[in-house]
Amino acid sequence: MSWTKARIQEWLTSKSVSFEATMVKANLIDIVRQHKREHSDKYVVDEMAMQHGIIVLRLPPYHCELNPLNWYGRRLKDMLQKNNKTFKMAEVKKLFEEGLQHTMSEKWSSCIAHIIKEEDKMYGLDNMIDNVSDRFIINVTESDSDDFSSDDE
Structure with a gap:
């Protein structure tokens, strides 16, 4: 979402995904979402883990409150x-x-319980943000222009 339209177009071109140059950013993002999974980076560690039935969980950047090792490590350090x-x-x-x-x-079980509470809080905030931002989206179609025509015509 933070990428410029030109950067999104560049990504789509680098992945050989077709799009029209006249598309607006929102449409380009929809196309990216459709193709993102098939073009996501693959890591050797993920492939090795998968061979042993392990799934690597990647935590979002800048959210140390979701990392149980950070939480537990802080207590151990203290x-x-x-x-x-x-x-x-x-x-x-x-x-x-x-x-x-x-x-x-x-401590580990209380650490995991704490992390789950943080996740639940973030899910709740996500839902609130989605509900509020949805109210600010205005859809404009060609038929909407008729609503603003003058009575003189």
């Missing part, structure tokens, strides 16, 4: 800072391993 007395790597390693064993199961 524990290390609180309990590290000698500031030697051996102690940090020992504290890290103890922290993983001690808190992993209990």
